[in-house]
Amino acid sequence: MEIYGMAVVSVCYLVGMYAGTILARFLGLTGDVGGVGFGMLLLILVTTSRYWEEKIPAKTKRGVELVSALYIPIVVAMVARSDVVAALKGGWIALVTGAAATFLGLLMVPVLAGKAKIQEGRSAAHTRA
Amino acid sequence: MKEVILDKLLSGNGLVWGFAVVALTLWVGYLIGDVLLAKRIRGTAISLVLGLVLAYVGGVLAKGSQGLANIPAFSGLGLMGGAMLRDYAIVSTAYGAKFEELKKAGLIGLLSLLLGIVGSFVVGVVLAYAMGVRNPEDLTTIGAGTCTFIVGPVTGAAVKASSAAVTLSIAAGIVKAIVAILVTPLVAKRIGLTTPAAAMVFGGFIGSNTGVMGGLAATDPALVPYGAITATFYTGTGCLLCPSIGYMIVKAIFG
Numbered sequence: 197m198e199i200y201g202m203a204v205v206s207v208c209y210l211v212g213m214y215a216g217t218i219l220a221r222f223l224g225l226t227g228d229v230g231g232v233g234f235g236m237l238l239l240i241l242v243t244t245s246r247y248w249e250e251k252i253p254a255k256t257k258r259g260v261e262l263v264s265a266l267y268i269p270i271v272v273a274m275v276a277r278s279d280v281v282a283a284l285k286g287g288w289i290a291l292v293t294g295a296a297a298t299f300l301g302l303l304m305v306p307v308l309a310g311k312a313k314i315q316e317g318r319s320a321a322h323t324r325a
Numbered sequence: 326m327k328e329v330i331l332d333k334l335l336s337g338n339g340l341v342w343g344f345a346v347v348a349l350t351l352w353v354g355y356l357i358g359d360v361l362l363a364k365r366i367r368g369t370a371i372s373l374v375l376g377l378v379l380a381y382v383g384g385v386l387a388k389g390s391q392g393l394a395n396i397p398a399f400s401g402l403g404l405m406g407g408a409m410l411r412d413y414a415i416v417s418t419a420y421g422a423k424f425e426e427l428k429k430a431g432l433i434g435l436l437s438l439l440l441g442i443v444g445s446f447v448v449g450v451v452l453a454y455a456m457g458v459r460n461p462e463d464l465t466t467i468g469a470g471t472c473t474f475i476v477g478p479v480t481g482a483a484v485k486a487s488s489a490a491v492t493l494s495i496a497a498g499i500v501k502a503i504v505a506i507l508v509t510p511l512v513a514k515r516i517g518l519t520t521p522a523a524a525m526v527f528g529g530f531i532g533s534n535t536g537v538m539g540g541l542a543a544t545d546p547a548l549v550p551y552g553a554i555t556a557t558f559y560t561g562t563g564c565l566l567c568p569s570i571g572y573m574i575v576k577a578i579f580g
Contacts, residue, residue, distance in 0.1 A: 267417070267549065293500075
């Protein structure tokens with residue numbers, strides 16, 4: 197059943213959040229650090245296992261796909277409920293600092309992503325050797 | 326009488342009505358993107374712009390911090406676009422992502438995360454100083470808000486900044502997210518944002534969940550899990566660094 201697939205995502209999410217909350221406590225913070233990321237790693241581990249590929253019925257897999265198909269609609273809803281008015285009311289300081297940080301981040305992407313490619317080439321060469 | 330029934334029907338079935346509202350937004354977005362603009366801009370990107378416009382209209386018509394969801398008839402968007410379903414869906418996007426890709430760019434992703442937080446913080450502090458903010462607590466808070474709109478108020482509370490600075494820091498974080506949503510799809514090809522490794526770097530540099538998720542959704546949904554996985558550590562790490570080391574450095578220089 198599809199709900200089994202949705203539950204697989206639920207369990208990964210909750211376990212990830214638990215790990216993220218523990219990590220946050222350890223660092224002296226409230227909330228969670230990387231909870232979603234841990235959940236994602238767990239889901240990748242579960243769904244790339246041989247057991248998942250051979251034994252899990254297609255309907256269960258479809259349940260996972262159903263949740264991920266909701267991603268874009270959820271992002272649209274997330275944007276529609278964001279506080280755009282507060283952003284504009286923040287005045288020049290908010291506009292300038294927020295926009296400058298984003299543009300700087302975007303400009304930096306090719307600098308580091310280029311490094312990733314070099315690293316990739318090196319590890320490929322390493323494997324060949 | 327009829328209006329009252331309709332209003333109750335919509336606000337009482339918020340989530341279900343939310344699905345329809347979002348579907349309509351996406352439909353109009355794709356209509357504009359595919360038909361009017363001949364697929365030059367992704368329909369998703371246009372739907373997100375429409376979403377921002379709706380959020381602005383909602384925020385003006387009804388007072389509150391939840392955009393269109395401030396209006397009772399659209400309150401379901403608050404649940405649909407809230408943190409719970411957002412994070413649940415984000416985890417599911419990892420389905421089909423490749424562990425090898427994550428491992429390959431892991432170190433670079435971590436580096437971009439640290440550089441992204443430090444860079445945003447410095448940009449925020451320096452520009453706020455240039456624009457006349459002098460109090461080190463307020464400078465720290467605005468710098469933190471330039472990371473994300475969650476790091477800002479968390480830092481503000483920790484260093485006891487003025488409430489005006491906290492509000493400003495939230496606004497700066499939202500501006501960052503909005504700019505990322507609007508600009509990322511337009512510049513993606515030029516900055517090489519086409520590979521999983523580049524998406525991980527992007528997630529580390531931008532960091533804001535809303536900005537990274539919206540920006541990548543508008544650019545290429547296949548990149549979403551890679552960007553999300555670094556971005557998910559950003560807010561937490563920012564909350565760790567800004568009120569501690571960040572505040573110490575700002576106080577030493579401007580205090």
